Amino acid sequence: MSTSSDVPISILAGSASIDHPRRKQSEFSRWANKNRKWLLAAPAMIFTAAMLLFPLGWTIYLSFTNAEGSVRAPKKFNGIDNYIEVLTDTARFWPSVWRTLFFTGGVLFAQMVLGMCIALLLRRAFKGQGFVRVAILMPLVATPVAVGMMWRLIFDPNIGPANYLLGLIGLGPFPWLSGEKTALATTMLIDVWQWTPMVALILLAGLSSLPEETDEAAAIDGASAWQRFWYVTLPLVWPSVVVALLLRGIDALKTFDILYSTKGRGGGSFHEVETLNVYAYGLSFDYNEYGVASTVLILFFALIIVAMLLLTTRNKER
Secondary structure, three states, X not given: OOOHHHOOHHHHHHXXXXXXXXXXXXXXXXXXXXXXXXXXXXXXXXXXXXXXXXXXXXXXXXXXXXXXXXXXXXXXXXXXXXXXXXXXXXXOHHHHHHHHHHHHHHHHHHHHHHHHHHHHHHHOOOOOHXXXXXXXXXXXXXXXXXXXXXXXXXXXXXXOHHHHHHXXXXXXXXXXXXOOOOXXXXXXXXXXXXXXXXXXXXXXXXXXXXXXXXXXXXXXXXXXXXXXXXXXXXXXXXXXXXXXXXXXXXXXXXXXXXXXXXXXXXXXXXXXXXXXXXXXHHHHHHOOOHHHHHHHHHXXXXXXXXXXXXXXXXXXXX
């Protein structure tokens, strides 16, 4: 009868060499199982990071060059000359910044107020509620370019129905999109018409998740409808308000389709609706000044980041 001491050393060594890869495989399996959520998400995260970082890096590079004319033309590094040129441009750049901020602030305020009103109305069940919800969502079906072209026809000073209806009540023709001082407000009206339903949907989702007991308790204590909304409903639905503000705020800052489809190049003859997006587009595709356009886009990107940080910081404080 043989014992373990009789087993040749070569066989024992072979057995150990077979077990070693199995041990390593077992350790890798345990590690992979423990970190499976990151492993499964890694391909999508890497792809998304590449799609974000490469264009951003290339734009930053172009912003420090004198790239212009042809995309294949030789480029020279010119330091911060583009940034100095843009930041000292009081004729086009800074007016575009103020228009961007005014447009974003105006549409956000109107959309949040109207969206909250619509959400509060749709919160309670009533006859025909399904039809009303579908009707409210109709503006979201069309693309922004189609919406811009439609409203451009509606506000046409000669054949548009808007001025025709004003004429029926004795009011003269109104320069909706053709007026230098009214064009930006008109485009804001178009944006509010299209995107208020999305804000209402987000707020309605938040309102639908609130318990009824808190509102009923406040009503029993004698609180008015306004007091119940301001001190009970709004604080509870505030996370949904922040989500709506972030989504619509970022989208409103970079609005381009409606502005370009209604006013064309340069935001109109007097640049009356020229925001930063429209300005950067004109520099790139109308004047082929890629270096300066990249500088405007980087500054625009910084503006968006600052706006997001301010909003999230304010939300944390609240």
